[in-house]
Amino acid sequence: MNWDILRQRLAATLPGEQAQLQMAPVGRRALPPVDAEFRQSAVLIPLLQVNDKISLVLTRRAEYPGVHSGQISFPGGKFEHGESDPVQVAKREAEEEIGLPEACVEVLGTLSELYIPVSRMLVFPVLARVTKPDQWRADPREVEEILEVPVEFFQYPRNLISYTFSRNGESIEVPAFAWQPVPIWGATAMMISELLEIIRQTNYEGQI
Numbered sequence: 001m002n003w004d005i006l007r008q009r010l011a012a013t014l015p016g017e018q019a020q021l022q023m024a025p026v027g028r029r030a031l032p033p034v035d036a037e038f039r040q041s042a043v044l045i046p047l048l049q050v051n052d053k054i055s056l057v058l059t060r061r062a063e064y065p066g067v068h069s070g071q072i073s074f075p076g077g078k079f080e081h082g083e084s085d086p087v088q089v090a091k092r093e094a095e096e097e098i099g100l101p102e103a104c105v106e107v108l109g110t111l112s113e114l115y116i117p118v119s120r121m122l123v124f125p126v127l128a129r130v131t132k133p134d135q136w137r138a139d140p141r142e143v144e145e146i147l148e149v150p151v152e153f154f155q156y157p158r159n160l161i162s163y164t165f166s167r168n169g170e171s172i173e174v175p176a177f178a179w180q181p182v183p184i185w186g187a188t189a190m191m192i193s194e195l196l197e198i199i200r201q202t203n204y205e206g207q208i
Contacts, residue, residue, distance in 0.1 A: 001047075001054055003108070003129060006202045010109025010127065019197040020114060023189035026162075026173040032117045041121050042086035043076025044094040045111070045195065046130040053150055056192070057130065059098060059138070060145040060182060072147065072184045074191070075100070076123070086110065086124035098146050099137025104130050111194050116187050118167075125191045149179065151199070154192055 017031050024031070046057040056074075063069050075097040076090055083089050087107055094100040111125040136146040153159055154177055163176035163183045176185035177192070184192070 001049070001199075002202065006198070007108050009198055009202045010111075014112045015194050015197040015201075016112040019194040020112065020190040023175050023185070023193040026175070032115060034115045034122055035117065035120050038115065038120050038122045040079045040086075040124070041077055042079070042089035042093065042124040042126055043074040043191070044090040044100075044105070045074050045125050045127045045191065046094065046100065046105070047108075047128065047151075048130050048132055048148060050132070053152075055148040055150050056154075057098065057100075058147045058149055058184070058188070059143045060147065062140070062142055062144045070144070070182065071186065071188070072179065072182055073188050074125070075143075078121075087126050090124070090126035090128075097139050097143050099133060099135070100130060101133060104133055106130070111191060111198070114187055114190060123187060123191075127195065147179075149184075151196075153177070153179070154196055 020031065021028060048055045048057050058072050059075055060072050061070055075094040077093040077097070079089050091102050091105055094105065095102060106129045108127045108129055111127060114123045114125065115121070116123060138144070138146050159178045161176050161178045161183065162173055163185050164171055164173045166172070174185045175189070176183040177189060
């Protein structure tokens with residue numbers, strides 16, 4: 001990974017909706033419009049390099065009575081009163097949820113914002129190169145497990161599957177990454193899809 005080229009690529013035009021839609025529900029050809037009563041949130045997309053392997057740090061959410069219960073996601077959460085900077089929100093949430101100190105976070109840039117209609121949430125993804133702390137510290141109220149998933153896992157076509165879930169009595173089919181025991185789908189997979197396209201372009205530019 002050429003971090004300087006990646007940073008430059010993030011400052012240019014992003015793949016955006018075209019890349020995100022690759023992991024959207026089957027048949028969706030455009031992202032839904034943002035609801036007038038939307039809320040803002042930010043997530044940190046941590047890239048962790050150990051030797052020659054780069055991994056994404058994700059969380060498996062705790063079980064709770066909500067639409068995202070038990071799903072795999074990036075550390076993040078809603079803007080609190082008085083907050084306006086998604087970078088600071090993402091850093092704060094990462095420290096609260098997985099014990100990642102701000103000193104261990106080197107922000108590279110941001111990905112395209114993504115609206116999640118089921119929770120009326122407009123999400124700002126912040127990409128960062130991180131240093132692993134002495135140990136991860138999961139907030140038991142929000143995080144069941146902290147995961148380190150190699151980026152190459154998402155690049156293998158064999159790990160792309162079709163996943164069907166039920167919501168309000170309706171069966172919805174979505175593409176997903178076949179992580180065990182819980183597949184990675186939804187907004188998290190859509191953000192990863194854009195990241196993969198950016199990495200692909202970055203690696204290509206780095207070879208020129």
